[in-house]
Amino acid sequence: MAGRTHGLKPDPTRGISPTRGFSPTRGFNSTSPAEKAVRYVLLLLVLLLTVGPFLWELSTSLKGPGEDIFTRSPSFLPHQPTLGNYAEVARTVPVWTYAANSLVVAVITVGGNVVGATLAGFALARLRFRGARLVLGLFLATLVLPGEVTIVSQYVTIRSLGLADTLLGVALPGAIGMLNVLLMRTAFRAVPGELDDAAIVDGATVRQRLLHIGLPNVRGMLSVIVIFAFIGAWDDFLWPLIVLTDPDKYTLTVGIQYLNGTFSANPRLIAAGTMIAFLPIVLVFAALQRFFFRGVEEGAIKG
Amino acid sequence: MTHRRWFAPWLLIAPALVWLLVFTVWPSVNTVILSFTNARPLGGGRFVGLENFHRALNDGQLAEALLNSVIYMLVCLPLLTLLPLLMALLVQKRLPGITFFRTAFYTPVVASAVVVALIWGWVLDDRGLVNGLAQRFALLSGPLPFLTDRWLLLLSAIGLTVWKGLGYYMVIYLSALGNVGRELHEAAAVDGAGSFRRFLHVTLPGVRNTMLLVSVLISVSALRVFSELYILSDGTGGPGGRDMSVVMLIQMYSRGFTGHLGYASALSLLLFVVTVGPLLLLLRLDRKAA
Known part of the structure; x- marks a missing residue:
């Protein structure tokens, strides 16, 4: 028990291990390329949903006064990036x-x-x-x-x-x-x-x-x-x-x-x-x- | 023999115990006391019997708030019980970069509800992203009044709560999934069960207790909602103040020099009564699990 709390060194591969205390059998664990592709597509989709609004807000905050932010074909990248809004x-x-x-x-x-x-x-x-x-x-x-x-x-x-x-x-x-x-x-x-x-x-x-x-x-x-x-x-x-x-x-x-x-x-x-x-x-x-x-x-x- | 001093434990516990008494036990008792008075921020505090409770029975705004809570719960429960589980299954497999995805999915949980509501206020604005895109692709002829319609505002707030909660419950499921026997999964796979059937017959039974726990947590937090509705409606509670939650009413009556602390306390007691049911269930589940 104590051993787990001692190891505080950074190790990004150890998040939540679903297999802790169990030796994974390689054959079952490996992922087919097709499944991998599907999983990444889904991951990116969820990423867009969860982080997208934050990025949209960030982008809006960097848009210059000359940029139309109310347009129906909004641009996701600021064309005239500025920190002026923050100062304002x-x-x-x-x-x-x-x-x-x-x-x-x-x-x-x-x-x-x-x-x-x-x-x-x-x-x-x-x-x-x-x-x-x-x-x-x-x-x-x-x-x-x-x-x-x-x-x-x-x-x-x-x-x-x-x-x-x-x-x-x-x-x-x-x-x-x-x-x-x-x-x-x-x-x-x-x-x-x-x-x-x-x-x-x-x-x-x-x-x-x-x-x-x-x-x-x-x-x-x-x-x-x-x-x-x-x-x-x-x-x-x-x-x-x-x-x-x-x-x-x-x-x-x-x-x-x-x-x-x-x-x-x-x-x-x-x-x-x-x-x-x-x-x-x-x-x-x-x-x-x-x-x-x-x-x-x-x-x-x-x- | 310093370690045998009898008061050593009490010395260590003292700060927490003082906090418990001053900021939890006494306010709980005082809430009950205040609810029978006409206390106001400046003076008042005369005993008025059941007057506050009578007033609550005839409070149309409170009735709307309770209706809102019920709708909140009914929509949040299925969505937040299921979607985070699917997300947990998605991030459970250790593909390259999975730590990044887990952290990113958790971002809305870490952000303040105020920040999140301001962001969504812009996304759902009449001239915002959703209405703009919907009109561009001719899905709508005019903007939908997400933030000014009584029901759309409530639904927007619910959507926001769901969106903000996904990552939170995902993490709870993720730590539960770690305990679902991998052997079972393998055995089922060997027997030729497809991934959907394995989900149905191995994963779901494995996280059943966690699902119960999660749905109790969702119910309670749906009853406690405040910031989303408050910010999205600019503090007004929507058209005619009909998009209020019980907590918003409590805040409204405890605010300023004209506030009515006695009535706010009566509403607090009511809130306690409606939340204690799910929470007692949680404690029972906890005892079973332990």
Whole structure:
């Protein structure tokens, strides 16, 4: 079990292995050229459907003012490529301030989850104490509760803490996700008990057990939590929409929803603003996707 | 003997426990309390009995929102249970470049619903890509009002939710497919079963539990929809505010100085009641699987 989490070196051929733990018989595994061709055609078709709209938006954002974007025979490549739309959006709407605000919220959320979920997950998985089952039950019970149900009274709570209309108020409730605590507990439980027992016999403190035995073995799950805490915070819309009223404090999602109204006459500018919100998250994901798919393999994503 | 300090575990759990109590347990209790009051953002909070619930019974907009949710669920369920499974089968085979395809198919999941809705707002615009192409090839004589018609707007939002969810459920299926016995597939192939029959008799039974799990997740998320409808309708909820979801109503009533937190809380309780059914089913399935 531990061996799987040790191997964190990049290996693009190891995504989700459907044949893990089974030696594939070559004859069955090989694909006929015809089947291969059909599969690639289908893959490209799905690719067009899933990524096409993003590319269309990117293309629109790069089209110059002289280009007719409303034509019935649209061109998929900009004829007069320009970054002018991005500059124009940034002049009218403080997108970089929004981006900085989103980043602040995302960093607090990631930091809180890494620390909070690791500590609690370790204690629930590895330490024996009175009330552990009760606490675990409480954490589990929250999973039945969709976040939207408590969003009104959560806002009341944030307001009574004096955090309404602040970025801290946006970040705080999600800074320790209960699901993440449970995921970390699962990861720590998968660490071989003999390792821990040996450490206890050697007189290791809780701190040493966590830092030297626990943590090195749960890096896979931790990276999944980092990715999803970041994406979740960056993408969230409803909660910041409720908490924030001061336009200077808007996060990107709240800020760019007004693009439609502000630039309804010029979709190029809406597209540029949209891309500013989209590109960072896609780069983060592209850079970290191998950890994500490895996490899938370790069973982190069961839904 | 530092490791025997009895409070060490509690020290580690404390932050998460505080968060649980402050941001989940207390708000849950408070939602129930607020739903019996006329609380407003500034003051209020007098006990009004069942008034909010009476109001909900006669709220035409809420009835429309619930109807929208039912339609949302009915369309999303079959599409998002089946299409992602087919996609998972497509990307399961390790052909060259498959990692790229897997990652690309997951892109809509990673993007914010706001970003996705803005993009589709442009694609479905009166002068946008879909209407432009359809008119060019003479499929339509005039533009279809995807974003201004009560039913077309709802269908557009549903299409967006489906499109954004494909990759998410694909990954869940992908990790489930890894557990479907390869031996069974081979045995069936040796016995001369074609790929369609193998899909029907080996793959489908193998991912049956995952399909149940996925359909529960889809049902719950269909009831929780917000951003797609909100952005596509520019926050208005469509013509006459008829394209609202329950969450949109909750947001509407909790917003600004004129908001009605008591009524918003009553709606939240209602949302809880309708989502808890599928979720309890999920927990039962989870227990069976574990």
